[in-house]
Amino acid sequence: MADLSVDFANTVYLRRGRTQDAIGDPEGLADWLRDRRLVTGGDDASHTDVLRLRDAVRRLFAALAEGRSPDTNDVAELNVAAAQAPTWPELRVDGDQTLLLHHTHATGRRALLADVARDAMRVIEAATTHPLRRCAAPACVVLYHPERASQRWCSSACGNRARVARHHATRRGAPAPPT
Numbered sequence: 001m002a003d004l005s006v007d008f009a010n011t012v013y014l015r016r017g018r019t020q021d022a023i024g025d026p027e028g029l030a031d032w033l034r035d036r037r038l039v040t041g042g043d044d045a046s047h048t049d050v051l052r053l054r055d056a057v058r059r060l061f062a063a064l065a066e067g068r069s070p071d072t073n074d075v076a077e078l079n080v081a082a083a084q085a086p087t088w089p090e091l092r093v094d095g096d097q098t099l100l101l102h103h104t105h106a107t108g109r110r111a112l113l114a115d116v117a118r119d120a121m122r123v124i125e126a127a128t129t130h131p132l133r134r135c136a137a138p139a140c141v142v143l144y145h146p147e148r149a150s151q152r153w154c155s156s157a158c159g160n161r162a163r164v165a166r167h168h169a170t171r172r173g174a175p176a177p178p179t
């Protein structure tokens, strides 16, 4: 499974040239959470709170993928969300097994948003060695971690679409779209 924060950012996507939002209404959000076996109970954070964090994460990741500086308001949004659910570790030793657990007092969506924010921080912090990219295929805005340095598309389907589009553009005599 993709990183939680990247998955969360990719709830906005394009289909047939139109922007879709998988969590744009409360029912969509509930479905999305249920599909991922994430928390559904506890409306301690509103749908609007969830969308606000998602949009901040999307803008931060877009800036990261394009090599731009992040917006300070978006950074603040992450920091606030993460601080809503402080965690503490617990070391549990059971025979020769050692387990590190993380606890928080927060519940429900607040805890989830804090997890998303912390995960997004980790993605941003690791970007120098593990870059985040935006799919280069036409009509795709998916963010992904490339498996190889030369990877330009989020999926083989997007790679095929991009090649077909280039082929048609060449046949029409139009300049090929940048690759």
Ligand SMILES: [Zn+2]
Binding pocket: 135, 136, 137, 140, 141, 142, 153, 154, 155, 158
């Ligand atoms: Zn794609």
